[in-house]
Amino acid sequence: MRDYFEKLRRAGQVREISREVSGRHELAAVTQASQRESEAPLLFHKVAGSRFPVMTNVFGSRARLMDMIGATGGSFCRRWTEVMGKVAPTPLVTAAPSDLEQIRLTELPQITYFERDGGPYLTAGVFLARDPDSGVPNLSFHRSQIISDSELRVRLGRSHHLTQYQAKAESRGEALEAAILLGPPVSLVLAAAAPLAYHENEMEVAGKIAGGPLALRRCRTVDLEVPVETEIVIEGRILPDLRRPEGPFGEFMGYYVPVGDNHVFEVSAVTARPGALFHALTCGSPEDLRLLEVSVATRTFQALLAANLEGIIDVACVPFAMSTVVKIEQRYEGHARQVLLTAIGANHDWNKTVVVVDDDVDINDFDDVWWAYLTRGRADTRAMVMPDVPGFYRDPQRDYWGRLGIDATAPFGRRQDFVRKRIPGADAVDLRRYLAR
Numbered sequence: 001m002r003d004y005f006e007k008l009r010r011a012g013q014v015r016e017i018s019r020e021v022s023g024r025h026e027l028a029a030v031t032q033a034s035q036r037e038s039e040a041p042l043l044f045h046k047v048a049g050s051r052f053p054v055m056t057n058v059f060g061s062r063a064r065l066m067d068m069i070g071a072t073g074g075s076f077c078r079r080w081t082e083v084m085g086k087v088a089p090t091p092l093v094t095a096a097p098s099d100l101e102q103i104r105l106t107e108l109p110q111i112t113y114f115e116r117d118g119g120p121y122l123t124a125g126v127f128l129a130r131d132p133d134s135g136v137p138n139l140s141f142h143r144s145q146i147i148s149d150s151e152l153r154v155r156l157g158r159s160h161h162l163t164q165y166q167a168k169a170e171s172r173g174e175a176l177e178a179a180i181l182l183g184p185p186v187s188l189v190l191a192a193a194a195p196l197a198y199h200e201n202e203m204e205v206a207g208k209i210a211g212g213p214l215a216l217r218r219c220r221t222v223d224l225e226v227p228v229e230t231e232i233v234i235e236g237r238i239l240p241d242l243r244r245p246e247g248p249f250g251e252f253m254g255y256y257v258p259v260g261d262n263h264v265f266e267v268s269a270v271t272a273r274p275g276a277l278f279h280a281l282t283c284g285s286p287e288d289l290r291l292l293e294v295s296v297a298t299r300t301f302q303a304l305l306a307a308n309l310e311g312i313i314d315v316a317c318v319p320f321a322m323s324t325v326v327k328i329e330q331r332y333e334g335h336a337r338q339v340l341l342t343a344i345g346a347n348h349d350w351n352k353t354v355v356v357v358d359d360d361v362d363i364n365d366f367d368d369v370w371w372a373y374l375t376r377g378r379a380d381t382r383a384m385v386m387p388d389v390p391g392f393y394r395d396p397q398r399d400y401w402g403r404l405g406i407d408a409t410a411p412f413g414r415r416q417d418f419v420r421k422r423i424p425g426a427d428a429v430d431l432r433r434y435l436a437r
């Protein structure tokens with residue numbers, strides 16, 4: 001991640017904050033103010049009480065996510081599918097660099113993001129753990145509340161693989177070893193965000209995205225290998241048969257998750273590379289949502305291909321991760337409705353609404369998507385309501401259930417009646433040539 005961040009910095013794309021900021025709300029406030037007007041990544045040189053500079057909003061741009069997997073100008077979903085078809089390069093395991101520094105957890109920037117948060121949190125930590133039976137490694141994000149140098153409280157979502165690993169270890173009365181990676185290579189972040197099949201080796205997936213072997217080193221206190229190029233590694237164990245209060249926490253859906261009894265992570269070592277940068281991520285900000293979007297969209301795209309549906313061009317999740325938009329080239333009467341059904345069934349947690357549009361609609365612009373719905377046919381017969389279908393696993397009660405599918409395509413065979421008007425040359429105008437004095 002450092003290499004990628006430095007590349008952006010050299011290109012003048014990083015906003016740098018040299019005055020000292022407080023980790024309690026101020027850093028998050030400045031980040032949010034910047035994100036409201038720009039996609040630029042930020043570098044905070046000085047956070048009170050810590051010597052580690054903070055990078056944030058590294059992933060808060062669709063264009064950057066596309067760039068990270070080599071999909072520039074194309075489709076993230078399509079490129080991801082190509083990359084996954086490659087053979088994973090074998091990682092190189094090397095000795096741990098001698099200049100790794102052992103530090104205390106509370107030397108890291110202590111960042112409290114939202115007003116009612118229960119305290120400082122690690123929000124960008126990628127958990128690496130191995131299935132207790134097969135040894136297959138898994139990568140996933142899990143927010144962690146910092147309690148002390150030796151204790152984190154961790155949120156493990158019900159459906160996640162780490163949760164299943166932990167349950168297996170717990171059923172044997174064992175702790176689950178894990179390493180939390182802060183600032184790993186960007187390929188690992190993308191692999192961690194992706195909801196892949198249980199048996200899939202996510203370190204291999206990261207290798208495919210990186211397009212070359214990952215250099216790994218052994219951890220000091222747990223039986224795991226982590227990428228050498230990780231800024232900070234927190235080693236430890238998720239303890240069995242123990243839950244302690246975690247929260248409240250301002251989460252990606254825009255609300256606070258109340259205090260709940262969650263898992264306890266016992267810290268056994270923290271190491272930092274020389275000159276380490278700390279990665280902070282504001283939950284629910286563009287940095288969080290862009291990562292969620294591409295992972296949900298890719299999963300839906302792959303389900304549509306697996307169902308042998310023709311004419312699937314791309315999938316996006318705008319304006320929010322629970323709203324899926326599918327772009328198709330219509331091939332037959334009723335095509336869009338078959339796509340709708342499959343897309344809704346592709347993901348029981350996320351796809352609360354699905355809209356299918358024609359190939360001339362910008363699926364990353366919900367204004368354009370809604371315009372297509374309103375101008376290409378009837379509002380009543382093209383919306384399908386599915387009552388009483390459970391939604392995201394944390395939707396607390398039936399009050400939040402139900403699915404909505406919208407066919408926003410033009411009637412089949414009548415595209416010539418829906419040619420979009422355009423002004424020749426408008427896309428190529430260089431306004432500076434007209435506005436300059």
Ligand SMILES: Cc1cc2nc3c(=O)[nH]c(=O)nc-3n(C[C@H](O)[C@H](O)[C@H](O)COP(=O)(O)O)c2cc1C
Nearest residue numbers: 140141142143155156157160161193194195196291
């Ligand atoms: C930035 C980010 C933060 C996340 N935070 C959490 C979290 O705190 N708890 C959680 O259970 N899932 C969280 N998730 C979701 C999972 O990490 C993610 O769905 C992951 O793909 C699950 O991996 P798995 O399919 O291997 O279980 C987060 C995802 C992202 C992209």
